[in-house]
Amino acid sequence: MPELGQVINVYGLDGNVIDKISIPSSISSVIIRKDIIRRAFISTFTAKLQPKGRDPMAGKRTTAESFGVGLGLARVPRVKGERYPKASQAAFAPFTVGGRRCFPPRPEKILRERINRKEKKLALISAIAASFNPIFVKLRGHAIEQVPQIPLVIDDEISSIRKASELRSTFIKLGLWLDVQRAKKSRKRLSGVARKRRKKIYRTSKSVLIVIDSDNGISKAARNFPGVDVCNISNLNISLFAPGSHPGRLTVWSKSAFMKLFKLFG
DSSP: OOOEEEEEEEEEEEEOOEEEEEOOOOOOOSSHHHHHHHHHHHHHHHTTTOOOOTTTTTTTOOOEEOOOSSSSSSSSSEOOOOSTTTTOOOOOOTSSOOOOOOOOTTTTOOOOOOHHHHHHHHHHHHHHHHHHHHHHHHHOOOOTOOEEEEEEEOGGGGGGOOHHHHHHHHHHHTTTTHHHHHHTTTOOOOOOOHHHHTTEEEEOOOOOOOEEOSSSHHHHHHHHHHEEEEEEGOOOOHHHHGGEEEEEEEEEHHHHHHHHHHHHHO
8 A cells, every 4th residue: 555645635627625635655755856857858858869960971972182282272182184164173171162071960979868767767756746846836937826736636527628718717717827828928939040040930938737647638628728738647757847857847637647646656
């Protein structure tokens, strides 16, 4: 039998208390390790990177050779021949037209940062524990002034919401809509080369994470809310609970999903 921790309320979609539930002590008593959370996040992030490289012969498909010294010319490789446009033009060298590149990216380079399996599990537990702590949630920038409780556990009916208007009404009653509005106001264009090229690429802050046991329409209802993510309890990962390696995400749990925490980490 898993050890029980603090008893918290379970809320209905109308914002009223309907039940009580205990937090698994294996999560509530864990020490939050920011260093391990960061390592696990980097491992997850780099696992998505696609190796890239250049053709090893790029810029080298030429018979160009240096003419040597004593001609008043730079000693770079030059195309052989005469009386045609390309003759005597510099080639092969990195600074020439069509030449090779200095230190090009190689596909065999190891991009992924590996992490121990137990360490990765500890990082996920630490990130979940941080989402149970109001101090970490507030430090991450979430607007939780009107949220009745951290962690927030809701009746399983939330997974059956199919309309955005219904989910918005539920968020308002539970004090979560303030954080969605915060995420909406945070939308801004990225700077750098993309912006210089007139690319309209935006970034938006992360808002509420909804963890459910089964998806009966909630993902479609929430998909247009800025910063809101929906996740199944069987697909938990560090990127959801600590976006950018910063723990303390504002999380909403369905009751059945919260009960499965005992099975996963109890």
